[in-house]
Amino acid sequence: MTVKTETPAAASAATKRPPAPTARKKRSWVGLWFVLPFTAFYALFLVWPTFLGLYYSFTDKSLTGRPASWVGLENWSEAFGDERAWSALWNTAEFTLYSTPPLVVLAIVLALLVNRARKLGWFLRMAFFAPFVVPVSVVTMIWIWIYQPDGGLLNHYLQLLGIQDAAAPTIWLQGESTAMWSVVLTTVWWTMGFNFLLYLAALQTIDPNVYEASSIDGASWWRQLWHITLPLLKRTTALVIVLQLIASLRIFDQMYLMTGGGPNRATEVAIHYIYIAGFEGYRIGYASALSYVLFVLILIVSIVQFRLFSRKED
Amino acid sequence: MTAVQEKSAAAPSARPEVRRRRKRPTVGAVIVYIAAGALAVMWLLPLLWAVSTSLKSETEASLGQDIHWIPETWSLEGYRTLFERGDHLTWMINSTIVSTIVTVLTLVLCVLAAYGFSRFDFPGKNIVFGAIIAGLMVPGQALIIPLFDLVNSLKLAGTYWGLALPQVVAPVMVFILKRFFDAIPRDYEEAAKLDGAGHLRVLWNVILPLSGPIMAAVGIFTFIGSWNNFLWPLLVATDPSMMTLPVGLGVVSGGYGLFYAQNMAAAVLGALPLLIVFLIFQKQIVKGIAGVGLK
């Protein structure tokens, strides 16, 4: 094996038919031709912009195209002292903190239900996963309306249930304390399906004999859940949390479409602030420096993820 | 089996329970079904609400009206205005073109690269592969600023290429495909090579037929990802004639005021293509996601 990432569990096929010895690989240039097209794309659209951005972060380059000049570390020192940037990062973290627990717990609960209600499996899978394939702007169009303070669906039903006073409707997306939660709720509805399917797949690989044996031992359903099922879902949960963490750091679409970062910047997240600095504020140089701060953060999370998973697979 | 019998004999109280669960639905099972069904319907409510509103007339759909789910007068007004405006169809076509370019190119480039990495040894291989694996950790969204500038200076802004090409770079797909190819035994290839087949022919005739499911999963996920990509097309598709569906719907205003029936008709039509794709490929998608979790 020439590449270390190979693991015995790499592919299910591997366990059935062990790969032939690699000694047959010959050292030649042929392989390069196969690899070249992708590598060229990769170099142009990923490696090159990475360096270009680093370069721009030392200039005052403007979107207006007026001549740019070298400004040294000015952008960087501004970025580290920029309260708005830090609050955007905090909002990003806040979104992660609010959205991850429901995205994990709901997905587990629903997967457990669906796993037991197998006769409705097709319909249930569809119902919970369908929102995931809906484009984000459609999701936000629908939810913006649901959240309308006067005449929106949510307030209507809250009033009907007597939870809310019709004279003082809750202002969801435009309220400083409610906006983030509203976006979180929409996001949970939108993306929970993916995690749900991950859990469902994991549940369905659990050998039924495990339960058989324990129920014969007199273990209650509850005990089985805590002592058998959930421990077996640990790996999936780790995966879900890490994926969620990375997705959250990159969050932008929902905020941009639903709140525009408002009210009073309560939902302004990292990518959005980069967008604002670079495209609304024309400051390509400064936005590049901001991007790098985020870049490094995501990199750290990814590396932690990598270590976590390579350890688990060993 | 005998062990089980012995055990159950030792704990007789547990036995009838097991048997009952197998034969007819217990109260617990009924509750599970009702809860799951109710939750599923609740989960679908926002989508159903969009469908319901899109079938009302504008006056019935507007904000001040009572909330009811079944239109009093069924109307296709919203859909009709939408088609008269014509944008929607343009965006749908653009999305199809862009997602197709991205999917085809991703498949071709990633399969070639994955095969190259899996089957050949060439100078610098480890360095190149290492660099690509490192790319797994590079967040595309943090590169929007330089990428936008790059595409602008390549004069690709506002073209299909400008929309599609930067989305093609997907190291994770190379990684997934390589792992799959690694697991395919070489015996078949050796046989084909003895028959005088070249490398490309081997890839096409031997490897690809064995890779159907994984190709389908990679293809479908690339397609969905590209179709629903919002940020990148938001930046480069400046003119509405070049916008993809998510961007057009999110960015172009309906001309005047808010017309909810029309708005929701747009939402329904916007959701439809991928919902259909999902219903058709449900099996592959579920398997694909399961593959992520079980890898």
Place this chain on the structure above:
Amino acid sequence: MRNHPSPPGSLSRRALLTGTAATAGLGLAGLSLAGCGSVTGGLDGRTRVKQWNLLAGGDGAVMTEMHDQFSAEHPDVELQATTFGWGTPFYTRLVMGASGGNASDIATIHLSRLKSVSPATLLDPIEIDELVDHGLDPSDFPAQVWDKCFVDDRLYAIPIDTHALVNYYNRTVCEQAGVLNPDGTLLETTGVEEYYDLLRAVQDVTGEYGTSLDTLGGWRQFWAWYRQADGEMTFGDDDFEMDDDKALQAIEIMYRMSEEGLCPRFADGGQCSANFETGAAGLVQVGNWEINRFKAFDEAQGFDFSMTEMPDFFGNRRTQGDCHSYVLPHHNSWDPDVRDATLTYAAWMLQHSFRWGEGGGHTPAYLPVTESAEYQALQPNAEYSGVVDNVQFDPDAWFSGSAARLFDETGSIFNQVYGLAMTPEEALALIKERIRSLLALPNPVD
């Protein structure tokens, strides 16, 4: 050529890309999608003119209607107009498009924003001769507006109109409340308290609110009331001057109005006008552009309304306003046919701007229209014709102007004031803090 700082080790990126495609050997060239525009439209030999606008309100419908008429009269021109979300989304798109030479052929902007879109690099100047060739003359425009269209002695904009915040009133409700003159016009009030009394009377009739306002567009109301009190705001390089007492007094009007329930605590543009239509509010203080919406509502359901100038709070009826104008976003190269068709379109729209005034409620900038007897007799436009003299343009700074950062950032603060989540004192302190941080930013335009 636009100026990009040359990145280290710059190689021909285009060559690299071409090389990539060629190496890939995918026959991409066969698809030849690069460079060409959309697959839809533009294939029938007509000259295509792309227009971008931000007119998402009632005036947008009037513009669409005028476009239909223009297209009918000009079968050789294919006019493609697009409305983007009002404000920042529109301006960002304009600048991003123009930076790649990829924006529309013509766009509407607020004149107050002209400098902020970097005309020297992102717009193409218009020659006076060109205008004359297309039937427009500098003397056709009011001098004070025309002068604002120049940057560095080059003409970059063609003014379309003047528009302002006005006061609409529901005659049926106001009559019941006893706040109409015998001739059916709204009682004139002097001072804030008198106006509040009027609102209370109206609120007694509606049972909900007295007036409705766009709580997200608070800058407009603030600037009108601040300017009524002769408040000044001037920006230096790193400092600014404003009158705290007058500002506080203007913000307190918002707070008290909302606290007493005389206006909604939250209403976006759509909701604010809906409140007026449903009768939840007997008045609405919003731009003259909503006239078309209310007229349409009148036709559909019967709705007796009229409009007048802003109420006099501090000794005059000044209001906040701006001018829509046409600009030509930067093109890498102009097709002479497109340029000609574009200016033909602009000239036609101005010459037909009677409809713009009648339907959109704006006061056309084109004098041959506003000076016509027909226009002067137009109702209810005549009832608020004074706004043209009373209109107050936003203060001068790169972050100021319609939908610019000052407008947006103070707007969300005022929204909190209406929502009673912030006291006027807190709001003022925050506004000053925001202005300070805006001033601290390097000016990205020049």
